[in-house]
Amino acid sequence: MLREKTKDTLKKHGIRLSKKSGQSQLIDERILKRIVEFGDVSTDDVVLEVGPGIGNLTNFLVERAGKVIAVESDERLTRILKERLGERPNLKIVNGDILEFSLPEFDKVIANIPYSISSPLTFKLLEWDFDLGVLMYQKEFAQRLVASPGSSDYSRLSANVAYRAEAELLEEVPPGSFLPQPAVWSAIVRFKVREPSFEVRSEDLFFRTVLAAFQHRRQKIRNGLINSFEVLFPDVEFSGDKKRSFIDETVPREFLDLRPESISPEEFGKISDSLDKKFQDFGC
Structure with a gap:
């Protein structure tokens, strides 16, 4: 099982993941496969993955994508990722903070992102020209991201995202699907960046x-x-x-x-x- 494999890998390298830093690894293979399906990943795609951790999702992405660019900020997890998948010719592994550098060219972004950077990362992505995003968020954040005017979840996030993209909540994910197990439910959101549906002067x-x-x-x-x-x-x-x-x-x-x-x-x-x-x- 992927749960045990993840535990063994982390134990082997003496790593204790930090829930506070959003390092929970997705360990449900059914959900991992569905994320890739939601992204309709093919060999024509260059996929950006943010926060790959030890590579559970990366492993499925490299099987389908033409190229995967995996950006991981934790140097320890980057070493594990290189050890597990570093020989794959269609995988580029980058150790760094995605918020601190210019984004590479990509067609799709598919990731179980660190929840602590949900807002700044989303706004950064929406400034980029790409085809499709499938991202795992904390459920509460996801609900605000897709909310409509008049609902209690409608917020600054909702309005700004709606200006630049079409977003939909696809699936809710229970805490038990992660290691370590977070205290909150998660949700998968798919969004398509588009030209604004209305014009503004500024x-x-x-x-x-x-x-x-x-x-x-x-x-x-x-x-x-x-x-x-x-x-x-x-x-x-x-x-x-x-x-x-x-x-x-x-x-x-x-x-x-x-x-x-x-x-x-x-x-x-x-x-x-x-x-x-x-x-x-x-x-x-």
């Missing part, structure tokens, strides 16, 4: 508008944007009265009394466009 301001709104998710948009005005326009010094008048005169009236969870990504785009136009008219 992408940077769009993302800052979403951030400013959800920093005060219990407040109405009017108050939230006033209270996070420095997030919207970090280099502008307005008095409190000027901030209030700017927001009141700029944000379309139908949105002023709504809370962030009720506003769709497209509507956030309308808000940010209004803010950008007014800001340019001010000559700031």
Whole structure:
């Protein structure tokens, strides 16, 4: 069984995995195979795998992909990966922090990622041009990632991801499928990066508008944007009265009394466009 093989491999190298660092290894072969199937991996694909650990998923990926680029930050696990699979001609193993360097060229990203980097990694990936992603996340994070406006899980993450990709939650995975066993359930999410479904005048301001709104998710948009005005326009010094008048005169009236969870990504785009136009008219 893969569970025992994983235990033996780690014991042989004197390694105790850190749940805090998200080093839980996926040990359910059925789920590992389904992840590869969800990614529709073929010999035409260059696959990026983030956090391969000792290579349980990598082993299945190299059987199907044209090339696999496995990026592992833990040098000890990198050595095990090289020992187990380093002779495979279609596998490139990189020891390093995926958040610290430019991404390589790839078609698909398929991985059981360290949950501690879920948010920054997702946003970094969405800035890249690739075909498909199949990633394992903590269940709660996955639910927020795919949430729709009006739901309790809808968040800054949901709005930003929806702007750049189509995401779907495919399968929930119990803690017992991992070693060591995490305290939470996990979930597999598939997403396809695409051109934004709507245009905005400034992408940077769009993302800052979403951030400013959800920093005060219990407040109405009017108050939230006033209270996070420095997030919207970090280099502008307005008095409190000027901030209030700017927001009141700029944000379309139908949105002023709504809370962030009720506003769709497209509507956030309308808000940010209004803010950008007014800001340019001010000559700031």
